[in-house]
């Protein structure tokens with residue numbers, strides 16, 4: 001696989017980063033994941049906007065223009081022959097050459113940039129979407145700026161492992177009795193004609209897929225209600241689902257052992273997945 005590191009396209013085994021890179025030492029970096037369907041980048045401008053926002057929130061410099069980001073993405077998709085898959089991009093505060101809590105001066109310490117692709121044939125036609133996911137709930141003990149897409153992913157990763165150990169697929173994070181989001185996705189419940197999802201704030205990541213799905217839901221005459229919900233309310237809902245750039249729309253059929261409806265992916269979730277894929281590819 002060919003990857004991109006600090007201005008160069010290289011075979012992955014020749015790519016190197018400094019041991020002083022602050023993302024490595026301090027998770028001082030931000031990232032984006034863009035899906036690829038039929039060789040095409042999905043909702044790329046949304047991901048670039050959020051990248052700029054994350055960088056801004058951490059007073060980091062955006063090292064490349066939108067056109068440069070686009071051409072690097074396109075080149076990696078092309079040289080790696082990605083039909084369905086993902087492009088991962090990461091920008092770090094660079095490698096100042098010593099470990100120090102204070103940020104280095106961006107004038108002397110340029111940001112670190114890493115991009116690579118992941119080939120995922122069958123991403124859109126995922127069998128998991130026909131079965132649905134089982135989720136468990138766990139406390140949300142992450143930091144308070146979850147709207148910034150940082151590489152600080154240890155707790156989400158632990159949450160995924162807790163889910164696996166419990167025989168589930170993912171974990172929903174709960175704070176003050178209310179669901180914030182999934183380990184790596186936004187969360188929704190469906191009641192009658194309403195799609196209910198937590199409102200945007202610093203408590204959750206502002207999902208790019210979320211924004212598109214809510215637009216399509218409104219166009220399909222669904223009522224979108226942006227408010228938090230409890231696990232108990234979710235267990236009583238008609239349906240539930242999650243969204244992310246890598247899962248698109250994925251139905252949820254079980255929450256903390258309680259089966260939703262007949263235990264099959266809901267009509268609204270399946271329809272929203274179909275609409276999203278139709279509109280975006």
Ligand code: PDD
Nearest residue numbers: 033183184185186205207208209244245
């Ligand atoms: N995760 N919430 C969290 C905590 C996330 O990590 C993600 C994305 C989302 C969904 O955002 P979007 O629709 O823009 O992908 C919500 C990516 C896919 C990841 O970490 O792999």
